[in-house]
Amino acid sequence: xxxxxxxxxxxxxxxxxxxxxxxxxxxxxxxxxxxxxxxxxxxxxxxxxxxxxxxxxxxxxxxxxxxxxxxxxxxxxxxxxxxxxxxxxxxxxxxxxxxxxxxxxxxxxxxxxxxxxxxxxxxxxxxxxxxxxxxxxxxxxxxxxxxxxxxxxxxxxxxxxxxxxxxxxxxxxxxxxxxxxxxxxxxxxxxxxxx
Amino acid sequence: xxxxxxxxxxxxxxxxxxxxxxxxxxxxxxxxxxxxxxxxxxxxxxxxxxxxxxxxxxxxxxxxxxxxxxxxxxxxxxxxxxxxxxxxxxxxxxxxxxxxxxxxxxxxxxxxxxxxxxxxxxxxxxxxxxxxxxxxxxxxxxxxxxxxxxxxxxxxxxxxxxxxxxxxxxxxxxxxxxxxxxxxxxxxxxxxxxxxxxxxxxxxxxxxxxxxxxxxxxxxxxxxxxxxxxxxxxxxxxxxxxxxxxxxxxxxxxxxxxxxxxxxxxxxxxxxxxxxxxxxxxxxxxxxxxxxxxxxxxxxxxxxxxxxxxxxxxxxxxxxxxxxxxxxxxxxxxxxxxxxxxxxxxxxxxxxxxxxxxxxxxxxxxxxxxxxxxxxxxxxxxxxxxxxxxxxxxxxxxxxxxxxxxxxxxxxxxxxxxxxxxxxxxxxxxxxxxxxxxxxxxxxxxxxxxxxxxxxxxxxxxxxxxxxxxxxxxxxxxxxxxxxxxxxxxxxxxxxxxxxxxxxxxxxxxxxxxxxxxxx
Numbered sequence: 001x002x003x004x005x006x007x008x009x010x011x012x013x014x015x016x017x018x019x020x021x022x023x024x025x026x027x028x029x030x031x032x033x034x035x036x037x038x039x040x041x042x043x044x045x046x047x048x049x050x051x052x053x054x055x056x057x058x059x060x061x062x063x064x065x066x067x068x069x070x071x072x073x074x075x076x077x078x079x080x081x082x083x084x085x086x087x088x089x090x091x092x093x094x095x096x097x098x099x100x101x102x103x104x105x106x107x108x109x110x111x112x113x114x115x116x117x118x119x120x121x122x123x124x125x126x127x128x129x130x131x132x133x134x135x136x137x138x139x140x141x142x143x144x145x146x147x148x149x150x151x152x153x154x155x156x157x158x159x160x161x162x163x164x165x166x167x168x169x170x171x172x173x174x175x176x177x178x179x180x181x182x183x184x185x186x187x188x189x190x191x192x193x194x195x
Numbered sequence: 196x197x198x199x200x201x202x203x204x205x206x207x208x209x210x211x212x213x214x215x216x217x218x219x220x221x222x223x224x225x226x227x228x229x230x231x232x233x234x235x236x237x238x239x240x241x242x243x244x245x246x247x248x249x250x251x252x253x254x255x256x257x258x259x260x261x262x263x264x265x266x267x268x269x270x271x272x273x274x275x276x277x278x279x280x281x282x283x284x285x286x287x288x289x290x291x292x293x294x295x296x297x298x299x300x301x302x303x304x305x306x307x308x309x310x311x312x313x314x315x316x317x318x319x320x321x322x323x324x325x326x327x328x329x330x331x332x333x334x335x336x337x338x339x340x341x342x343x344x345x346x347x348x349x350x351x352x353x354x355x356x357x358x359x360x361x362x363x364x365x366x367x368x369x370x371x372x373x374x375x376x377x378x379x380x381x382x383x384x385x386x387x388x389x390x391x392x393x394x395x396x397x398x399x400x401x402x403x404x405x406x407x408x409x410x411x412x413x414x415x416x417x418x419x420x421x422x423x424x425x426x427x428x429x430x431x432x433x434x435x436x437x438x439x440x441x442x443x444x445x446x447x448x449x450x451x452x453x454x455x456x457x458x459x460x461x462x463x464x465x466x467x468x469x470x471x472x473x474x475x476x477x478x479x480x481x482x483x484x485x486x487x488x489x490x491x492x493x494x495x496x497x498x499x500x501x502x503x504x505x506x507x508x509x510x511x512x513x514x515x516x517x518x519x520x521x522x523x524x525x526x527x528x529x530x531x532x533x534x535x536x537x538x539x540x541x542x543x544x545x546x547x548x549x550x551x552x553x554x555x556x557x558x559x560x561x562x563x564x565x566x567x568x569x570x571x572x573x574x575x576x577x578x579x580x581x582x583x584x585x586x587x588x589x590x591x592x593x594x595x596x597x598x599x600x601x602x603x604x605x606x607x608x609x610x611x612x613x614x615x616x617x618x619x620x621x622x623x624x625x626x627x628x629x630x631x632x633x634x635x636x637x638x639x640x641x642x643x644x645x646x647x648x649x650x651x652x653x654x655x656x657x658x659x660x661x662x663x664x665x666x667x668x669x670x671x672x673x674x675x676x677x678x679x680x681x682x683x684x685x686x687x688x689x690x691x692x693x694x695x696x697x698x699x700x701x702x703x704x705x706x707x708x709x710x711x712x713x714x715x
Contacts, residue, residue: 164632
């Protein structure tokens, strides 16, 4: 039986308006637990990932364009023409593929609070669903990079005693991350079960 | 500082805030003897070289001239003084204290360190005696807390009797044995019952019938082929380092596991082993996070298995051949079952022997094991009927492999987190893999390539089972007299088959132990 957890009483109506809507996934994967509504992360994460992927692509493009420019200007005429064109083309293709994937990847990230544990899902090609019991959490990290701060996003990272627990939720709105941290800490305390 | 003068079987009483103890005065010497030996070797050789001169035909004694002898004496004197002062300061600044709740260790001369660990958080206690320490009758006490095996609290070195008393005291406190009002702080060492011992021929046999021997055969074959092919003897010389490494590996596994004994006491499982460096480990009840039983192809002919455990304080322990995480280096099926019964007293099934044997041997779905569906044969052509899981009332059993057979057992209440994974190929075949996260250690429980429906069901049910088991197993202090908080009726329990409250492992030992711990 799966019962989605209701937001705690500490959340006021005004705050709740800012929280993400409960949107069930249209392309729910086959390994999602049935009958569970996952919360999505902010769409702004798409922007953040576009920017960081874009910067990466631009750097690679600049590096691979350098031989091409040198060849066209005749400084390095010995450089093979096909390589000079192919390298930037590959970079552009990879970047385009990434840009197509990013929105879908971000929309695939979801989390759901249940009575005893938190579920996190992610990935399109390599799909993953994870359960982290509240009683097993040792600590919760909330981090904010420069890009995330610009967009008002946070990343939350749950740590258990196991290194295998790689429970990260990217792209939470800062308020939601704060709420989740408080909620998780309170539940963790209430349900703490040693190791 | 009050030095206690007690006999070996005297009781230990815990310290008050003001009482501090020092480790044994020769401990810096025992710890630092390698450094001293190295320095003596280097200096000694240089000075001897200068004393003896090479006069063409051979070594002739030139006769010790006064200056070089003086220099030699000065160097030796300086070394003695420097080491003496350093050792004295190191000893002088290391103090420890065991109170009812904490172990304190203060150390360091320039960089001071004050370490404090909660006794009820103890995961395991080791008493280690390296060869030189044995000569002095000393032992090192290692106190493990759950930090992934990075840094234990270690007291090196104490008199063996003192180390044992400290261990008993810490374990009694951690167990929550109630204090005798007449003599607060007084504890007796819990008795130890012998369970099994491995004979030397088993240890030697298991060392030689291992992957090392296969590697040795490969090296021999390669050297002979190379020699015959090229006719150059240098190839044989090149193989010598390999043989040294192989010999060292044999030596290490034989001496390391020699005289392996398993015993049980109310304070947990005791392991004693070692030929030159002896070690005795104590793992209190409920500290074993996962158990792994494995068998390679050579051992199958002999019916031997290796049993390893995840204990939060031990970590993966890669530094020391992983010997601390080994619960049984090579045991028969009966011995494996005996050891499993110690760390895992309630298997949660009526016919544990058959179920675990099915888990060790496979294949197929006897005893309610669920294996991969037929579609998995495209990625696991040999192992699809071996890769299986079975959930008992108290633990999850994961079976793997044909050539290297493994069985992983994780008690439900030790489950950290769960995950399901599915890649594109697995999706096309309708498969999913289930992961169960345990603490750092040699065992990484995994159920590979189940059918999606089975994996999903396992994922959902395991989350519920773990939650139920956590509610029941709240007791950290395994012998405390107060009852654990009554398990609330699990409102979310999905099925009537929710795990029944497991009997407390040491419940039967309550009465005997009360007397043993604070008898007299």
